[in-house]
Amino acid sequence: MSSTLSRVRAAYARVEAVDRPEIWIDLRPRAQVEAEARRIDELVASGVRLPLAGRLFAVKGNIDVAGLPTTAGCPSYAYRPDADAPVVARLRAAGAVVLGTTNLDQFATGLVGTRSPHGAVRSAHDPARISGGSSSGSAVAVALGIVDFALGTDTAGSGRVPAAFNGIVGLKPTRGLVPLTGVVPACASLDCVTVFARTLPEAEQALAHMASPPDRDLPPLPQRAPGPWRVAVPAREQLGELDEGWAKAYEAAVDQLVTAGATVREIDLGPFTEAAAMLYEGAFVAERYTAVGSFVDKALAANDPSLDATVAGIITRARDIPAHQLFADTDRLAVLRTRALAALADADALLLPTAPGHPTLAEVAADPLGSNARLGRFTNSTNLFDLAAVAVPAGEANGLPFGVMLIGPAFTDERLATIARLLQPQTQLAVVGAHLSGQPLNPQLLSLGARLDRTTTTAPVYRLHALATTPPKPGLVHVGEGGAAIETEIWRLPAEGLGRLLAALPRPMALGSVHLADGTHVPGFLCEPEALTGAEDITQYGGWRSYLDRHPTDE
Structure with a gap:
């Protein structure tokens, strides 16, 4: 059975198995999606390069998908787009297949995932709790393993809060990197299209296909002084009230960054939380009325039952905000933005809990406005300040997913993702050649978030050979008797980074278990023995750098 077709069939089976109809607004007809999958498999078989072939995705219901109505969570608002939104079209052109459109807080107004005539979207991990919004259905479709990634939008945190509550990754790019054409606006000057995925590499891959050249001149970023990553964190009292266990989980994330080599310093969080309160309590909410206010007024006059009362109240109240x-x-x-950026100063990122807590459906029903306002404490200011952000899982709190986010200046998206990798499970890697510090391939490790842990030697059971490769590199081979101790660096890097390194590793190099002088074993670079024919044995030098010092013309 073909790859894409088999994945489509598995996805529809998964939809039935999880029995979460509230995730979806419209699922595409299965026969139609299977036909598209067959075409993709035929193209791949004929040699056409489709980098996202076999990948399935879902699209938030305020983003245009050709053939499906765009409703923004309000059936009476629906229109049928003539074409996919550019973000959707680009993903499909790369071979990804749309499964359907997902439920959301109506008109993308909310962080709870309950403000919809299609029903409240429940957490993937605890059906008594909210999924987070407004991109609720997209996040849960990813968390439950129905799709590989999903598109959301983020004005106040909608691409991050659902990620935290469902234990997945949420990328909120710099505004302007991803086109908004074909997206029903919430606040047009603040909106972003975002990506949910189960891993950071999956999210980054999807975002790379969606992005455009920046729609504005890149501002000069501050020159970064050499050294470890510098992460800003607030004083504990500035975080405010958190759910039980959340402060401990956040502190553990801070400790993990320190263990991974980052330096941490305190920041004044005041400008961020003051601005966050302004998003709904101030005049900026008036832009929501600009987006859909006239429709909401008419729908209210007609007693339209598909309007969510909380959403309608927020939008209509915004109509009367005075211009002054x-x-x-x-x-x-x-x-506030000037103060916030000054507080960040030379920090590479700000680390915060994504949300202060995870409420139940009942708690949100009892206090819909108060619950929502609390959830935006850390996320509301990001787009107001024109910042980029990435939300990632950071363990658990009281048996539920706990998430943090890294926030930084516009166009520091790649930097934030690199730092976020330090929060992923870490592994060790032994290197003896071109990946050593200062050597030509060392930037590969650094790009994966690796850091040098220590320098040591192997156990005396290896031989080292100079290979005829570009760039020059040695081959380490286990021989047992007759071996010697070889200089070795031990690096720590995210486990998923090791997988990416292995996938790109050229022959004759291989990844195996390296026996160290202290008796431990760690993964490391070894060489296939058949590649040593004609290669100079350089074991006597005790390491690759010592050999290069004696043979400078060989570098």
Whole structure:
């Protein structure tokens, strides 16, 4: 059975097995999706390169998918787009297959995932708790293993809060990197299309296909001084009230960054939380009325049953905000943004809990506005300040997923992802040649978030040979008797980074278990014995760098 077709069939079986109809607004007809899958498999078999072939994705219901209605979570608002939104079209052109459109907080107004006539989307891990919104269905479709990745949007945190509550990754790119054409706006000046995935590499791959050249001139980023990653964190009291166990989980994430080699310093969180409160309490919410206010007014006059009462109330109240308040809030925001960026100063990122807690469905029903406002404490200011962010899992708190996010200046998206890898499970790697510090392939390790742990030697059971490769590199071979101790660096890197390194490893190199002088074994680079024919045995030098010191013309 062909790869894409088999995955499509497995996905529809998974939809039935999880029995979560509230995830979806519209699933595409199975026969139609299977036909598309067959075409993709035929193209791949004929030699056409489709980098996302076999990947399935879901699309938040406020983003256009040709052939399906765009509803933004309100059936009476629906229209049928003539074409896919560019973000969807680019993913499909790379071979990915759309399964359907997903439920959301109506008109992308909310962080709870319960404000929808299609039903409240429940957490993938605890059906008594909310999924987080507004990109609720997209996040849960990924968390439950139905699709590989999903598109959401993020104005106040909708591409991050659901990621945290469902134990997945949420990438919120710099505004302008991903086109918004074909997206029903919430606040057009703040909106971003985001990506959910189960791993950071999956999310990054999807985002790479969606992105465009920046729609504005790149600002000069501060020159970064050499040294370890510098991460800003707030004082504990500035985090405010957190759910039980969440402060401990956050502190564990901070400790993990320190263990991974980052340096940490305190930051004044005041400008961030003050701006966060302004998003809904100030005049900026008026832009939501600009987006869909006239429709909501007419729908209310017609007693439209598909309108969510909480969402309609937020949007209609925004109609009466005076213009002078918008100017005053804009001035206030500029002051806060200046303070926030000054507080970040030379920090590479700000680490925060993604949300202060994970409420139940009952708690949100009892206090819909208060619960929602609390959830945006750490996320609301990101787009107001024109920052980039990535939300990643960081363990558990009280048996539920706990997530953190890294926030940084616009266009530092890659930097944030690199730092986020330090929060992923770590592994060790032994290197003896071109990946050593200062050697030509060492940047490969650094790009994966690796850091040098220590320098040691192997047990005296190896021989080292100079291979005829570009760049020059040695081959380490286990021989037992007659071997010697070889200089070795031990690096720590995210486990998924080791997998990526292995996938790109050229022959004759291989990954195996390296026996160290202290008796332990760690994964490391070895060489296939058949590649040693004609290669110079350089074991006597005790290591690759010592050999290069004696043979400078060979580098």
